[in-house]
Amino acid sequence: MSPGGSAPPTDIIEVQGITKRFPGVVALDRVDLAIRRGEVHVLVGQNGAGKSSLVKVLCGIYPPDEGRILYEGAPYAPRNTLAAIRAGIRVVYQEFNLLPFLSVAENIFFQRLPRRAGLVDFKTLYRDAEAMLQEVGLPISPRARVEALGVAQLQLLEIAKALSTQSKVLILDEPTATLTPREIHRLFEIIARLKEKGVTVVYISHRLQEVFDVGDRVTVLRNGRKVETLTAREATIPQIVKLMVGKEMGEEYPFHAEVQPGSEILRVEDLRHRGSSQAVSFALHQGELLGVSGLVGSGRTETMRALFGADPKASGRIYREGREVAIHSPRDAVRHGVCLLTEDRKVQGLILDMACTVNVTITDLARVSRAGLLQPGVERSATAGLVSDLDIKTPSVDQLARNLSGGNQQKLVIAKWLFRHAAVLVCDEPTRGIDVGARYEIYTLLWRLAAEGKGIVIVSSDLPELMGICHRILVFSNGKITGDVARADFGQERILSLAYQEYVREPSGPHADHPAAAGAV
Amino acid sequence: MRARQLFYLLLREAGIGLALALIVILFSAFAPHFASLANLTNIFTQISINTVISVGMTFVILLGGIDLSVGSVLALATVVAGMVITQESYPPDVAILLAVLASAAIGMACGFFNGFVTERWKIHSFVVTLGMLNIARGAALQISKSRTIFSFPEGFNQVGSQTVLGVPVIFLIAVAMVLAGRFILNRTVFGRMIYAIGNNEEAVRLSGHNPSTYKVAAFTVCGAMVGLAAIMYMMRLNIASPILGAGFELNAIAAVVIGGTSMSGGKGSMVGTFLGACIMGVLNNGLLLLGMGDFARLMVTGLIIVVAVIIDKYRARAFLRSTFQQGRP
Numbered sequence: 129m130s131p132g133g134s135a136p137p138t139d140i141i142e143v144q145g146i147t148k149r150f151p152g153v154v155a156l157d158r159v160d161l162a163i164r165r166g167e168v169h170v171l172v173g174q175n176g177a178g179k180s181s182l183v184k185v186l187c188g189i190y191p192p193d194e195g196r197i198l199y200e201g202a203p204y205a206p207r208n209t210l211a212a213i214r215a216g217i218r219v220v221y222q223e224f225n226l227l228p229f230l231s232v233a234e235n236i237f238f239q240r241l242p243r244r245a246g247l248v249d250f251k252t253l254y255r256d257a258e259a260m261l262q263e264v265g266l267p268i269s270p271r272a273r274v275e276a277l278g279v280a281q282l283q284l285l286e287i288a289k290a291l292s293t294q295s296k297v298l299i300l301d302e303p304t305a306t307l308t309p310r311e312i313h314r315l316f317e318i319i320a321r322l323k324e325k326g327v328t329v330v331y332i333s334h335r336l337q338e339v340f341d342v343g344d345r346v347t348v349l350r351n352g353r354k355v356e357t358l359t360a361r362e363a364t365i366p367q368i369v370k371l372m373v374g375k376e377m378g379e380e381y382p383f384h385a386e387v388q389p390g391s392e393i394l395r396v397e398d399l400r401h402r403g404s405s406q407a408v409s410f411a412l413h414q415g416e417l418l419g420v421s422g423l424v425g426s427g428r429t430e431t432m433r434a435l436f437g438a439d440p441k442a443s444g445r446i447y448r449e450g451r452e453v454a455i456h457s458p459r460d461a462v463r464h465g466v467c468l469l470t471e472d473r474k475v476q477g478l479i480l481d482m483a484c485t486v487n488v489t490i491t492d493l494a495r496v497s498r499a500g501l502l503q504p505g506v507e508r509s510a511t512a513g514l515v516s517d518l519d520i521k522t523p524s525v526d527q528l529a530r531n532l533s534g535g536n537q538q539k540l541v542i543a544k545w546l547f548r549h550a551a552v553l554v555c556d557e558p559t560r561g562i563d564v565g566a567r568y569e570i571y572t573l574l575w576r577l578a579a580e581g582k583g584i585v586i587v588s589s590d591l592p593e594l595m596g597i598c599h600r601i602l603v604f605s606n607g608k609i610t611g612d613v614a615r616a617d618f619g620q621e622r623i624l625s626l627a628y629q630e631y632v633r634e635p636s637g638p639h640a641d642h643p644a645a646a647g648a649v
Numbered sequence: 650m651r652a653r654q655l656f657y658l659l660l661r662e663a664g665i666g667l668a669l670a671l672i673v674i675l676f677s678a679f680a681p682h683f684a685s686l687a688n689l690t691n692i693f694t695q696i697s698i699n700t701v702i703s704v705g706m707t708f709v710i711l712l713g714g715i716d717l718s719v720g721s722v723l724a725l726a727t728v729v730a731g732m733v734i735t736q737e738s739y740p741p742d743v744a745i746l747l748a749v750l751a752s753a754a755i756g757m758a759c760g761f762f763n764g765f766v767t768e769r770w771k772i773h774s775f776v777v778t779l780g781m782l783n784i785a786r787g788a789a790l791q792i793s794k795s796r797t798i799f800s801f802p803e804g805f806n807q808v809g810s811q812t813v814l815g816v817p818v819i820f821l822i823a824v825a826m827v828l829a830g831r832f833i834l835n836r837t838v839f840g841r842m843i844y845a846i847g848n849n850e851e852a853v854r855l856s857g858h859n860p861s862t863y864k865v866a867a868f869t870v871c872g873a874m875v876g877l878a879a880i881m882y883m884m885r886l887n888i889a890s891p892i893l894g895a896g897f898e899l900n901a902i903a904a905v906v907i908g909g910t911s912m913s914g915g916k917g918s919m920v921g922t923f924l925g926a927c928i929m930g931v932l933n934n935g936l937l938l939l940g941m942g943d944f945a946r947l948m949v950t951g952l953i954i955v956v957a958v959i960i961d962k963y964r965a966r967a968f969l970r971s972t973f974q975q976g977r978p
Contacts, residue, residue, distance in 0.1 A: 168722055436855075438854075438855055457859065458854055458855050458856070458857050459857050459858060459859055461857070461858070462856070462857025467857075468855065470855060475849075475851065476851050476852055476855050477855070478849070478850075478852060479845055479848045479849045479852050479853070480849070481848050481915065481916070482844065482845065482848055483686075486841065486844075486845060490841075490845055490852075490853065490856045491856050492859075493841065493842075494836045497837075497838045500837050500839065500840060501836055501838075502836055502840075502841060503839055538964060540668075544856065548857070610823060626756050
């Protein structure tokens with residue numbers, strides 16, 4: 129806006145009656161939305177509520193079928209993402225759009241590398257990149273290769289990249305999904321600083337608490353429609369949840385005191401994954417929900433992958449119902465009834481472009497074949513049984529896994545392990561990226577499996593979730609298990625302090641207490 | 650949703666079939682002598698060898714791999730089989746049987762080597778089979794002392810020109826291999842694993858399988874097909890020679906790709922491959938009848954491959970788009 133001109137409109141973006149249809153579904157239904165200049169506007173809604181579609185319309189990926197958008201008071205219809213970026217609207221996605229083999233600096237300034245005489249001016253590049261990194265509080269060298277970074281660092285790097293183009297509107301799509309509490313705190317500081325500079329932030333999140341942590345206003349979407357826009361200060365979580373689901377929710381976390389852990393089903397002794405100097409030991413019982421907490425990078429995921437044989441382990445013994453078993457590969461683990469629901473269900477859990485049947489029966493093809501010949505009838509009926517048992521919403525068992533919603537995909541992953549009659553289920557972040565209603569269904573399902581006598585390990589970054597549903601929580605800190613907390617002793621502060629315990633002692637620098645930063649130095 | 654999937658499946662298969670039909674109609678109208686029984690028989694014979702190799706290649710490409718060594722391995726297999734079959738110490742029938750077994754064994758051994766090295770040291774099959782391309786060619790020249798072997802038993806030579814109800818026997822063998830390949834891919838656990846691994850190897854591994862076993866097996870199957878193709882080639886040419894089969898790998902890859910199989914693995918079909926091989930054969934034959942020279946034909950064939958892949962890209966995109974949108978209500 130030129131100084132001295134007429135006052136800019138208070139709403140930087142005005143969405144008017146936007147409708148977007150896809151074959152068989154209306155993704156956005158006459159949505160009106162006003163985003164004020166310089167505010168942090170949070171978009172919430174269940175999966176499929178239309179948040180992503182709205183973002184894609186704003187950043188030029190989907191042209192709307194009806195309605196229009198005013199940006200800075202003028203009609204705005206970007207033809208592609210580049211046009212949106214030029215106009216000053218930029219999205220930071222959950223999936224990272226980074227080039228792994230290039231340096232941090234090259235990634236930040238990829239679209240407009242500083243040049244001198246036709247060559248890249250590396251001196252300027254690194255200096256500018258350093259400044260951007262400082263802006264987002266990322267203590268890494270601009271010369272570092274992106275492939276060496278951790279997930280949290282990638283997220284901050286994406287934000288630095290977005291800031292480098294002088295965006296007026298920054299859209300953050302689930303930025304905290306992969307961050308630890310400490311990193312989330314830093315992100316909020318960055319957002320506050322951006323706000324001071326007059327940048328408008330549209331913030332999408334499944335974590336409702338964040339509405340109050342960063343938001344000025346919050347808009348709730350449901351089934352492609354805008355339900356309401358509230359002022360964050362006046363809203364409450366129950367009120368938002370009610371608007372999201374359209375009905376009152378029961379107790380958020382199920383816990384069944386009558387299901388008590390029985391005899392030992394799995395014992396791990398001195399397990400050490402490669403890349404760790406610490407060994408861990410723990411036990412799991414029949415009918416037990418064992419939570420595993422800790423910061424990202426504290427060794428939770430790595431330990432579980434080593435237990436399952438997905439990654440080689442440096443040492444350790446594993447006992448199933450008291451008998452020592454040798455697990456060197458996922459094949460061994462599955463044979464001994466131990467299964468892993470990986471953190472990333474799309475990349476590692478499912479074969480997205482194949483049918484539900486294929487995904488379910490892959491764990492035990494011997495059961496649906498005779499003499500090496502598949503029996504499609506047996507396969508379909510077995511899958512149909514699990515689909516209805518777990519209430520997986522799909523029009524047919526022949527549907528491609530890709531076409532299921534996040535929550536149903538997660539249930540499909542559970543179904544494939546039930547098909548194998550797994551006795552021990554290790555679930556790594558089972559509810560990440562899943563909406564409130566589907567989360568509750570997953571919890572209920574895990575409880576049902578526990579009641580049937582299975583042993584269940586739940587790795588999660590969502591502490592209230594673990595405290596809500598688990599009998600016991602193991603706390604990982606810098607590769608060690610620093611706590612084994614019984615339900616009676618659950619408390620956020622207690623568990624968090626255990627999670628940070630092994631980091632605070634290291635004296636070697638301002639960020640040494642941070643797992644990801646320690647890894648990069 | 651099932652209907653929609655079926656529709657796209659039809660589009661995928663029928664698209665290639667339609668292209669083939671169109672080419673056949675055009676040549677029938679414009680190329681002299683194209684639409685004659687003699688020429689049809691001729692085409693059948695010409696595409697048989699490539700079809701059998703392409704069946705094997707389909708397994709490998711469905712896994713995201715590639716086998717560049719098929720042409721050289723074919724030469725090596727003919728040389729070994731030729732030396733066995735011309736041993737005068739055996740009666741002709743026994744010599745033929747031993748030669749077929751020797752050829753299959755050579756093909757499978759080379760295929761196993763390709764698969765084993767690829768998987769054991771996690772090297773891209775492009776590099777491993779490029780090595781095998783030279784190893785097998787060298788071995789063929791070495792053991793034959795770069796001489797052509799001939800004077801096979803009469804019964805063996807005749808098979809190459811025999812027909813059943815007017816259809817060449819070696820073409821029937823090729824069709825049988827296509828059907829067998831299709832059966833394996835669609836109906837067996839092995840076939841299921843091929844598609845699953847081609848789509849998402851890590852997910853298959855984490856489901857409790859060892860993908861390497863299946864990948865090595867797929868390369869071995871491809872080798873077996875090459876061994877069979879070698880025998881068929883000997884039946885047709887009545888010679889064995891270390892210089893046979895140069896460039897066969899490219900024809901096989903072209904047939905598989907024209908047939909709609911994705912080079913990154915996981916998507917494709919045996920029928921598609923067969924239609925791809927037919928398109929290559931018909932084009933070659935028809936253009937020749939139209940009086941086009943070798944060089945020009947090479948250019949046209951090359952162009953067709955590129956165009957086929959471009960069309961496939963659009964088809965895949967349309968397919969993905971439709972499914973994506975269903976997934977984002």
